Every structure is written in structure tokens, then in C-alpha cells.
Amino acid sequence: MNKTVTLAMGNGGEENNQLIKKVFYKAFKNDILEKSEDAAILELNQKNIAMSTDSFTVSPIFFPGSDIGKLSICGTCNDLAMMGAKPKYLTVSFVIEEGFLMDDLEKIAKSMEKELEINSTLVVSGDTKVMPKGTVDKIIINTTGIGEVLQNDISSNAISKDDVILVSRDIGSHGAAIFASREGIELESELKSDCTSLFPVVKALLDEGLKITALRDATRGGVSAVLNEWAKQSNVCIEAYEEKIPVSDEVKGICEILGFEPTALANEGTFLIAVNKSKIEQTIKILKRFNKNCSYIADITDKYIGKVVLHNSWGTKRFLESPTGELLPRIC
Amino acid sequence: MNKTVTLAMGNGGEENNQLIKKVFYKAFKNDILEKSEDAAILELNQKNIAMSTDSFTVSPIFFPGSDIGKLSICGTCNDLAMMGAKPKYLTVSFVIEEGFLMDDLEKIAKSMEKELEINSTLVVSGDTKVMPKGTVDKIIINTTGIGEVLQNDISSNAISKDDVILVSRDIGSHGAAIFASREGIELESELKSDCTSLFPVVKALLDEGLKITALRDATRGGVSAVLNEWAKQSNVCIEAYEEKIPVSDEVKGICEILGFEPTALANEGTFLIAVNKSKIEQTIKILKRFNKNCSYIADITDKYIGKVVLHNSWGTKRFLESPTGELLPRIC
Numbered sequence: 184m185n186k187t188v189t190l191a192m193g194n195g196g197e198e199n200n201q202l203i204k205k206v207f208y209k210a211f212k213n214d215i216l217e218k219s220e221d222a223a224i225l226e227l228n229q230k231n232i233a234m235s236t237d238s239f240t241v242s243p244i245f246f247p248g249s250d251i252g253k254l255s256i257c258g259t260c261n262d263l264a265m266m267g268a269k270p271k272y273l274t275v276s277f278v279i280e281e282g283f284l285m286d287d288l289e290k291i292a293k294s295m296e297k298e299l300e301i302n303s304t305l306v307v308s309g310d311t312k313v314m315p316k317g318t319v320d321k322i323i324i325n326t327t328g329i330g331e332v333l334q335n336d337i338s339s340n341a342i343s344k345d346d347v348i349l350v351s352r353d354i355g356s357h358g359a360a361i362f363a364s365r366e367g368i369e370l371e372s373e374l375k376s377d378c379t380s381l382f383p384v385v386k387a388l389l390d391e392g393l394k395i396t397a398l399r400d401a402t403r404g405g406v407s408a409v410l411n412e413w414a415k416q417s418n419v420c421i422e423a424y425e426e427k428i429p430v431s432d433e434v435k436g437i438c439e440i441l442g443f444e445p446t447a448l449a450n451e452g453t454f455l456i457a458v459n460k461s462k463i464e465q466t467i468k469i470l471k472r473f474n475k476n477c478s479y480i481a482d483i484t485d486k487y488i489g490k491v492v493l494h495n496s497w498g499t500k501r502f503l504e505s506p507t508g509e510l511l512p513r514i515c
Numbered sequence: 516m517n518k519t520v521t522l523a524m525g526n527g528g529e530e531n532n533q534l535i536k537k538v539f540y541k542a543f544k545n546d547i548l549e550k551s552e553d554a555a556i557l558e559l560n561q562k563n564i565a566m567s568t569d570s571f572t573v574s575p576i577f578f579p580g581s582d583i584g585k586l587s588i589c590g591t592c593n594d595l596a597m598m599g600a601k602p603k604y605l606t607v608s609f610v611i612e613e614g615f616l617m618d619d620l621e622k623i624a625k626s627m628e629k630e631l632e633i634n635s636t637l638v639v640s641g642d643t644k645v646m647p648k649g650t651v652d653k654i655i656i657n658t659t660g661i662g663e664v665l666q667n668d669i670s671s672n673a674i675s676k677d678d679v680i681l682v683s684r685d686i687g688s689h690g691a692a693i694f695a696s697r698e699g700i701e702l703e704s705e706l707k708s709d710c711t712s713l714f715p716v717v718k719a720l721l722d723e724g725l726k727i728t729a730l731r732d733a734t735r736g737g738v739s740a741v742l743n744e745w746a747k748q749s750n751v752c753i754e755a756y757e758e759k760i761p762v763s764d765e766v767k768g769i770c771e772i773l774g775f776e777p778t779a780l781a782n783e784g785t786f787l788i789a790v791n792k793s794k795i796e797q798t799i800k801i802l803k804r805f806n807k808n809c810s811y812i813a814d815i816t817d818k819y820i821g822k823v824v825l826h827n828s829w830g831t832k833r834f835l836e837s838p839t840g841e842l843l844p845r846i847c
Contacts (some may be wrong), residue, residue, distance in 0.1 A: 184617060185617060186616065186617050186618075187613075187614045187615060187616055187617060188611045188612070188613060188614065188615040188616075188617065188620065188645055189613060189645070190613050190645050190647060191645075192610070192611075192643070192645050193643055193645030193646075199643060202643060203641070203643060204623050206617070206620055206621055207607075207609075207624060207641060207643070209624070210624035210625060210627060210628040211607070211624075211627070211628065211631070211637075211638035211641070213637045213638070213639070215604075215637060215639045216638055216639055216640070219639060219640045221641060223604070223606075223639035223640040224597045225604055225605075225639060227559060227560065227562075227564070227661075228559065228560035228561065228562045230559075230560045232559070234604060234606060234640055234661070235606070235640050236606035236608045236640055236641065236642050236657065236659055237608065237642045238570075238608040238609075238610050238642055238644050238655075239647055240610060240644050240651075242650075247544060247582065271559075272547075272555070272557055272566060274555075274566060274567070274568035274659050275539075275543070275568070276568045276569065276570040276657050276659075277539075277570075278570050278572060278610075278655055279520050279524075279525070280520075281519075281520060281521060281522050282519045282520065283520040284518065284519055284520075285516060285517060285518050285519060285538070286518070287695065288520065288538055289538055292538050292539060292541070292542035292543075293542060294545070295542060296542040296543065298708070300668075304544045305543075305547060305548065306543035306545070306548055307545070307547045307548055307551060307555035307557060307566055308551045308554060308555040308566055308568055309535070309539060309543070309548075309568065310523070310568050310569045310570055311525055311531060311534060311535060311539070312525050312570050312572050312845075312847075313520055313521070313522050313523075313524050313841075313844070314525075314527030314572055314652070314844070314845060315844050315845070318574075318651070318652040318845075319650070319651050319652065319655070320570075320646070320650040320651065323610055323651070323655065324657070325568065325570055325608050327568055327606050327608075327657070327659035328561075329566070329661065342668065357571040359735060361604070375728075382682050431775075442613055447588065508643075512645070512646070512647050513610055513644075513646060513647070515644075
């Protein structure tokens with residue numbers, strides 16, 4: 184392993200996993216941590232509680248479609264929602280650079296307030312640290328949340344050949360929007376981050392009695408990272424169809440500039456869902472209420488266990504790997 | 516209010532309270548947050564749960580007697596313990612500067628591991644972000660914890676004339692140690708941070724059936740900040756006796772160099788406890804098992820409501836105010 188921490192170790196992909204396994208899991212080893220996905224599942228007074236944490240370091244702090252405040256609430260609430268949990272209580276911890284504009288801080292707090300309402304979630308405790316100018320870039324926000332699990336057994340380990348995978352909307356717009364805004368690229372059409380709270384759509388799925396096999400928002404590492412993790416953890420082969428994966432023209436444009444694949448770009452309000460084959464239509468019907476670009480994108484087979492195969496429209500196929508290196512630091 | 520965030524707004528004293536009230540409480544307003552002290556108290560499945568968060572930005576990251584890893588576990592576990600709760604589950608979120616030494620990261624993880632054991636607490640979920648070199652100074656660690664409340668109704672609002680206040684050990688050594696280490700001051704005798712986990716002593720107090728009125732570790736803002744908050748929140752006058760407040764010679768020496776009062780220096784393993792007058796001896800007996808320098812330091816009267824009076828050994832007295840300005844940034 185490297186002698187120093189590299190940017191790639193924060194990418195949500197391979198190097199990130201290595202750092203977590205070799206340093207943190209070694210020190211913090213326990214059964215709950217090992218089973219934890221986007222959130223940990225705890226038994227507390229005979230009920231299952233989800234718990235998740237995230238520190239947000241995104242740059243710029245205001246970006247097309249959202250800001251660090253909204254992102255910090257969506258991010259943690261979404262991690263809870265992805266475990267089938269209703270976000271209930273959050274803590275918020277601010278680390279602020281000396282000289283930060285009070286107006287900006289108020290704007291950030293206001294976006295957080297609005298997003299808390301969407302999740303019907305309360306901030307119950309907080310912390311504020313101010314660091315001398317030059318020792319931290321602007322602001323870092325940590326949010327940690329607990330939620331009540333509404334459907335148990337949603338798990339990356341549970342996917343079988345009876346399941347299919349759907350995506351909730353077109354992919355990659357958060358990564359593309361951050362990149363465009365950082366580089367001052369002006370696009371004719373509107374490119375906005377997908378940053379949004381996912382509990383409402385998860386609630387709609389559960390309210391209709393849909394049994395969800397696995398659920399994951401495709402944040403750092405994008406759709407590729409999630410599909411690869413699922414293939415490995417469930418010991419299956421995921422066969423995805425490139426033409427079925429929705430990508431907007433704006434995101435395609437940014438990908439051409441960057442030389443990236445849309446499947447490697449981060450999202451902040453886009454998720455993958457694995458459900459039984461028989462539930463494709465029902466799932467699409469519910470997802471459509473929230474975004475018309477939702478799509479059934481992959482089947483499960485046993486062809487290449489632990490691998491993701493991407494079929495393109497010309498009938499050829501290739502392995503889709505988990506992203507390595509650091510595409511875009513400070514994306515979230 | 517200032518147009519920008521100042522260092523003083525992170526001092527744990529007056530300016531910090533102003534920022535919290537004017538920006539954060541306005542956005543996040545709710546009953547639980549308003550009642551929350553070191554930790555929030557939540558009802559979850561018919562039981563009281565404490566929840567608390569803290570981001571640690573201390574500099575230097577290794578200092579006499581401790582390091583940022585140990586501090587990050589003690590800090591949050593102590594906040595839970597101070598609400599009469601047994602720390603149960605923690606999340607940990609690392610924000611690391613690119614180029615940070617892997618050896619140092621492993622050392623930090625090891626200190627965390629050791630301290631988790633002392634608290635019989637598990638890390639159940641985590642997050643790692645890496646920021647480009649120069650955008651954050653070395654490392655910031657957020658820990659957020661939940662705990663089961665063992666004694667309800669411990670509260671800063673509950674102190675009455677029937678109570679007295681005791682301190683668990685000599686004060687100010689964390690602040691003094693950080694300052695000495697930052698400035699490279701070599702002292703003949705050993706000056707070490709008091710950084711330690713307080714759940715064991717809280718457990719001992721509760722195991723003996725002691726009814727605790729209020730409990731608070733004297734972190735940022737030191738003993739002055741806690742006494743002033745208690746006087747205001749309980750609507751009482753706290754009359755403290757300077758000669759009874761234990762201060763080591765090393766801390767006195769640093770205070771002379773700095774021109775600070777020991778009561779304004781931060782602690783990370785020193786707490787104040789309010790108990791009924793009739794329980795002084797019992798409390799001292801238990802506290803002594805952990806530190807022989809514990810001391811009964813103040814009475815409660817109604818002389819100057821909301822104020823803290825400090826009596827000195829020459830028979831004169833003065834008001835002890837909550838610290839203002841920023842004494843030492845990045846103390847925790």
C-alpha cells in the first residue's frame with residue numbers, strides 16, 4: 184500500500200475500498216460494520232435502526248441545481264432511504280474557514296432547512312468549528328442520521344437470477360454539473376445536478392407493497408461502482424445494456440470533453456434498484472411518477488460471476504470495471 | 516452580527532452561542548434541538564437515546580498525552596456520558612489531506628481502537644474523503660454517537676440551592692498541553708492533556724445509586740463556560756471558591772505565559788457535577804477512585820441570578836465571565 188494517502192483513496196472505487204479494508208476495518212472490526220452498506224443496521228430496543236454518516240467537501244459549494252447545504256441533507260437521508268429506512272434524526276457538524284461569508288452560511292442553512300422538511304427529519308444536535316484562514320477550504324459539513332427501517336433485508340448480497348436491475352433516471356448529471364461549473368463551461372441547454380432526496384420515491388415503492396431486493400444510490404464511483412459491488416457481493420453476473428442506460432445530451436457532451444464514461448460519473452439523486460423479474464412493470468410505473476427517464480437496464484445471469492458485462496447496440500460486449508484513480512476530487 | 520465567520524465563533528463561548536442561535540437554530544428549530552445539551556435526548560421505541568456529534572480539528576494532531584484519534588472517540592463518548600448515557604454505536608468520518616502519511620493514519624486508527632474498547636462501543640458506519648493538498652490541514656475526524664440513557668433528567672436546568680458543584684480533577688491541562696506543544700515550550704515536569712474517556716467514572720457514580728443533578732465536561736470555554744451556562748439555564752447564582760479549584764503547577768506556569776485564566780482553558784477529560792448537598796462525601800469518594808484531585812468547588816445561592824461569583828482566598832470576590840474572543844483555535 185502507498186506510504187501516503189492519495190486522492191484516489193477518496194474516489195468511492197477500488198483504492199477507497201483498499202484504504203477502508205486495510206486501515207479502518209482492521210481497527211474497527213465488528214459484525215455490524217462488516218454488514219453495513221450505505222448505512223449500518225442496528226438493533227435498538229427490538230427494532231431495526233439504520234445509521235449513516237457523510238462529510239461533504241464539494242467544490243464549488245454552490246453549483247447548478249444545488250449547494251453543499253442541500254447535498255449534505257440529501258446525502259445522508261438518501262443513505263438511510265437506500266436501506267429501506269425513514270430518515271428520522273440528524274446531527275450536523277460544520278467546519279468553517281475563518282472569513283467565510285455569513286450570507287453564504289445563511290443560504291446554506293436555508294437549503295438545509297428546506298431539504299429537512301422534504302424528509303420530515305429533525306436536526307437534533309450540532310457542532311461548529313472555525314479553522315484559521317488557509318487551513319480549510321471554505322466549509323465542510325458532516326451529517327449523520329438515524330432512521331427507522333421500513334423494509335428489512337434490502338441487501339447487496341441478495342441479488343439472484345430471478346432479479347433485474349432498473350435505474351431511477353438518466354445518469355451522471357451531478358458529476359457533469361460539478362465539472363462544468365468548476366471549469367466555467369457554459370452549455371446551451373441546462374445541465375443541473377440531480378441532487379435530490381430519495382426517501383419520497385422509496386416510500387412510494389414500499390407503500391405499493393413492492394419487495395425490494397437491493398437499492399443503492401450511485402454516488403462516488405457512479406453506476407459502474409454500484410453494479411460491480413453488487414455483482415461481487417451477490418456472486419452473480421450483471422449483464423447491462425448500454426442503449427438502455429439513459430444519459431442526457433448535456434452529460435454526453437461533458438463526457439466527450441472529459442473522456443469519461445457516464446457510468447463512472449457521480450450522481451446524488453439517482454439510484455439502482457434490483458427487483459424480481461415479475462415486478463418490472465410495477466416498478467417502472469412507480470418510478471415514472473418521479474422521473475420519466477427511469478429504465479430497466481440489466482439482467483442477472485451466472486455467465487461471469489462477480490463481473491459486470493456491458494452489451495452495446497452493435498451486439499458486442501465488454502466488461503464494465505469499477506472506476507480507479509480519481510476522476511473528480513471533491514465531488515461530494 | 517459580523518459579515519464573516521470569525522475564529523471566536525468557534526470558541527465554545529459567547530460568540531459561538533450567537534452564531535448557533537442566529538443562524539443554525541433559526542434554520543433547524545425544533546423542541547429536541549432546543550433541549551439538547553452535550554447530546555440530544557430522543558425517544559426511540561419507548562426508550563431514551565442520546566445522540567451527539569463532534570468534528571475534531573485539533574492541531575498538532577499528536578500532542579502530549581494523546582492524539583486526534585483518541586480525542587475523537589473520547590469527545591463524542593464523553594458527550595453521551597455527560598447525559599447519563601452508555602455510548603453504544605459510533606460513526607466515524609475522515610477528511611484527509613492528500614499526501615497524509617499512512618503510518619500516521621494507522622497510528623490514529625490504533626488509538627481510536629483502544630479507546631473504543633474502553634467505552635465498549637462499536638464503530639458501525641464510516642466515510643472517507645480525501646481533499647487535494649493544501650485544501651485542508653492534515654486531517655479532520657467527525658464522530659457521531661448514540662447511547663442508551665441510564666439516568667434520565669440530568670439537566671443544566673435542574674440545579675437548585677440544594678445542590679453543590681464538584682470538579683472531577685485539576686483543570687486546564689488539555690488547553691495548556693496543546694499550547695505548550697504548539698509553541699515548543701519544554702517544561703521540566705510532565706504536562707499532559709487530560710484527554711480520557713469519562714464513561715467509566717459516570718458508570719461508577721450511577722452504579723452507586725447517586726442521583727446526578729447536572730453533568731458536563733469542561734471542553735472549549737473551560738470551567739468558566741460550563742458554570743456560566745449552568746447559572747443562566749438554572750436561574751441560580753453559582754458561588755465558586757478559587758482556592759478549591761485544583762490547578763497543577765504546570766498549568767499555572769502556562770497560564771502565566773499566556774495571560775489566561777485556568778478556568779478558561781479547555782479540558783478533554785474533566786467534568787463538573789452538580790449533586791445534592793447531602794451527597795458531597797459520597798461523590799468525592801467515588802471521584803477519588805479515578806483522580807485524587809477531585810474537589811467540591813461551588814455552592815448555589817440566589818445572590819446574583821444567572822451569574823458566577825468567584826471568591827478568592829483574600830476574601831474578595833468578582834464575577835467569572837464566560838470566555839470571549841478566541842483563546843486557542845483548533846484546540847479540539
